[in-house]
Amino acid sequence: MKTKVLLGIASFSFTVVGAFAYGAWTFRALEDRMVAVNNLYVPAMKALNQMESSFFLLESDLDKSLDEGILRPRDSLESVLNSRLEYLSNLAKEQRARDPLVGQSVQELEDSYRACAELLLRVYQDWRGRQTYEADLSAKRSDFRVKLKSLIRSIDHETRQVTSRVQDGLSRLRFMLTAVLAFCCLMTVVLSYWLAASVRPLEVLAELMRNISQKGLDETIVRKLIELPGGSDEVGSLSRESQKMAASLLDKSKALTEQKLNLERAHQELARQNEELKSTQAKLLHSEKLGLVGRMAAQMAHEIRNPLNALNLHTELLEDQLRSDPELRAGVEPLRKEINRLIDVTESYLDLSRGPRLKKAPVQLNEVAEEIHDLYEPLLKEKGIFFTCDLGDLPPLTVDRAQFSQLLGNLVKNASEAFEGSARSAKYVRLITHFQPEKNLVSVSVMDNGEGIPIDQQKNVFTPFFTSKAQGTGLGLTFSRQVVEAHGGEMIFDSAPKQGTKFTLKLPHGVEDLQKESEWKAAEQRS
Ligand SMILES: Nc1ncnc2c1ncn2[C@@H]1O[C@H](COP(=O)(O)OP(=O)(O)OP(=O)(O)O)[C@@H](O)[C@H]1O
Ligand SMILES: [Mg+2]
Incomplete structure (x- = not known):
């Protein structure tokens, strides 16, 4: 289970770190493009647009001068041309440092402008012979215009392309971040479910242990322990060890119950034997006392029986002598009977020692x-x-x-x-x-x-x-x-x-x- 958790955390972290790295890299690329647009294309476009409008003014000025045949003041023209050339030269330098291709194009534009400017100045210097330069000037002017327009178009195109790439990159990044977020959510759900499923046997185990401590171990609990899933992870090995422990505890508990039963049986047997012993003791005591009684009775018999026999004999003689007087004889009869009874009683005391002789x-x-x-x-x-x-x-x-x-x-x-x-x-x-x-x-x-x-x-x-x-x-x-x-x-x-x-x-x-x-x-x- 520890390995699985570590694997889960590693894959989770790998995904998040990967997503962040990709996002950072994409942002970096997008930033570069945006910087290029901001620092290269936008200023270049701005400068070229200004150049185009000023060249347009210059052209219209020149055309007007040529149409009217009036020579305009040359100093201002030269300074305008020089400032434009300087501007273009700076721009070419600047663009070369950032993008050699754009710098090259601006350089070509500068060359074309320079050729144009030189020819224009020559027209002004040789105003009378201007007809000779007109065709060349027109060709150079159109060459400059074409180059300028082409550069403007290519920069515009480039700007559009970069912007569209930035948009593509942004939407890819958005998609990727959404996918990563969805993956993370899914991973969280799957991991939570898997962890809950892995921990479930532990909960059951804890419940069973609680039952054992409260009610003691019985076969139902052992059966439930055996039903616990026995995977190869830590939970599985804990379940297996618990099953072994419960089985051995149950065996010991059965052996203990058996021993308890045996002890109870032995105790009952002892109690029974004790009772027998007590009763035997009582009988012995009884016998001892009876023995004493017997000895006493024997002594009494010696002392009493003989005089009683003598009395009996005398009473019988008296009865014989009183045969003529039935009234007196009837009075003696109970006396004789009682004497006989006394003889019998004496005998019976003797019987106590030797058992009654029936x-x-x-x-x-x-x-x-x-x-x-x-x-x-x-x-x-x-x-x-x-x-x-x-x-x-x-x-x-x-x-x-x-x-x-x-x-x-x-x-x-x-x-x-x-x-x-x-x-x-x-x-x-x-x-x-x-x-x-x-x-x-x-x-x-x-x-x-x-x-x-x-x-x-x-x-x-x-x-x-x-x-x-x-x-x-x-x-x-x-x-x-x-x-x-x-x-x-x-x-x-x-x-x-x-x-x-x-x-x-x-x-x-x-x-x-x-x-x-x-x-x-x-x-x-x-x-
Ligand atoms: N009907 C009875 N009512 C009340 N107590 C009795 C009765 N019969 C016996 N007992 C009691 O049992 C005892 C033992 O009686 P038992 O006949 O063995 O001896 P005893 O009467 O005391 O002496 P003895 O029989 O020699 O006169 C008596 O002392 C008496 O306490
Ligand atoms: Mg009595």
């Missing part, structure tokens, strides 16, 4: 629920809590009855303790059972309208030893969930502070239950 049998959970209701109802009534059962139609479930009984007892006890510090007038606890045949799911819920569990404590309620109560162990819910999960079910809760809590256990009614159910029904029919 003694599964087909159980009607509604019966267990009713027993719990009967057991706790008087207690809750004393506290002003209205305890009701809402029992749905349940299929028998193959579960450990004692553990479920203890589990429901825990939930009802918790519910009854949820009213501590409550100013509520209508307090209630509800035990609800429900069967969803389409999901083969049995759910048992214990619901209260007590104080609810504070939001920040809700995540801890299943943690072993977590308790908000002065006398609590914090093991009730831990044990309950363990039992439910050992039966393949799950335990959830929903609680709103100051409104109440609902614990629900969901138990699957599986193939085992169906088998046991049919066996059970068959046994019932047999009996």
Whole structure:
């Protein structure tokens, strides 16, 4: 492009300088011609015209003298002739210096005039014999006249020719200047258009660079860069370099995006593994705590189980002895049942460490629920809590009855303790059972309208030893969930502070239950 611009400027300057040189040369030539006309032809013409008029006067004077035969005074004639001759001689000298040809003609004219003048003076000197000179004088006079006229004509012709050449030169110069001006205008337009066309890719390039800095590099911009014209000039090489740069940047950007994706994937994987680690840690902690519980339970079992067994034995003996008094015997029966339950509870604490040892049998959970209701109802009534059962139609479930009984007892006890510090007038606890045949799911819920569990404590309620109560162990819910999960079910809760809590256990009614159910029904029919 630089070469093209330099070439353009050079040709432009060459044209303008050429035009100026030609114009100056033409003006110079025209000036010379005008000077020649002014200094040579105009004064010569003026002098010759005067010479012609004075010669005409002289001739008419002479003719008059010859006609009248009167001799005019000779002195004045001689001085007139001499002054004319001197004038002609000066003119010849002057013209010779400027134009030898014209000078030569004037010289010839001077000679002719001199011959004429000499003859004329001789006529005056020899007035009587003038007849002899008359013919010669007439010939010389006409020769002078002819020469004079011819010189006047040639100078006039020359003047006209020079004037016409000057006019031609002027019109040529005008034409040439107009042509140069038109050429310059055309060159300016062409150069402007060409420069604009050459610079256009630069504008597009600048726009694309602006887009890259604002929005980043993408394939559309690279495509536009590739579409830029790739000439052999500087703009073309800039376009090509930009294309290479954009392509390499795009490659790097793609590689970076790929690396970013990989990093994101790695980060997600790390987060997932971290979550797993946390959950494993929580399980480990849980297991540790359960281990501690197990050890405690084992100690308790040693301390409590044997005296309880002894108590149980004594109660059975007492029952036997009171066989004759059914009223007293009926009073001892609940005592024995509670002692048995305590034995079972002790066993279940042992189960926390070694996992519950399930003694599964087909159980009607509604019966267990009713027993719990009967057991706790008087207690809750004393506290002003209205305890009701809402029992749905349940299929028998193959579960450990004692553990479920203890589990429901825990939930009802918790519910009854949820009213501590409550100013509520209508307090209630509800035990609800429900069967969803389409999901083969049995759910048992214990619901209260007590104080609810504070939001920040809700995540801890299943943690072993977590308790908000002065006398609590914090093991009730831990044990309950363990039992439910050992039966393949799950335990959830929903609680709103100051409104109440609902614990629900969901138990699957599986193939085992169906088998046991049919066996059970068959046994019932047999009996
Ligand atoms: N129905 C409920 N309403 C309000 N809070 C409850 C309810 N059930 C459980 N909680 C909260 O969960 C905690 C843990 O209960 P969990 O039964 O495991 O132990 P505990 O009742 O404190 O002790 P323990 O069962 O030995 O008497 C309770 O201390 C209590 O804060
Ligand atoms: Mg409890």
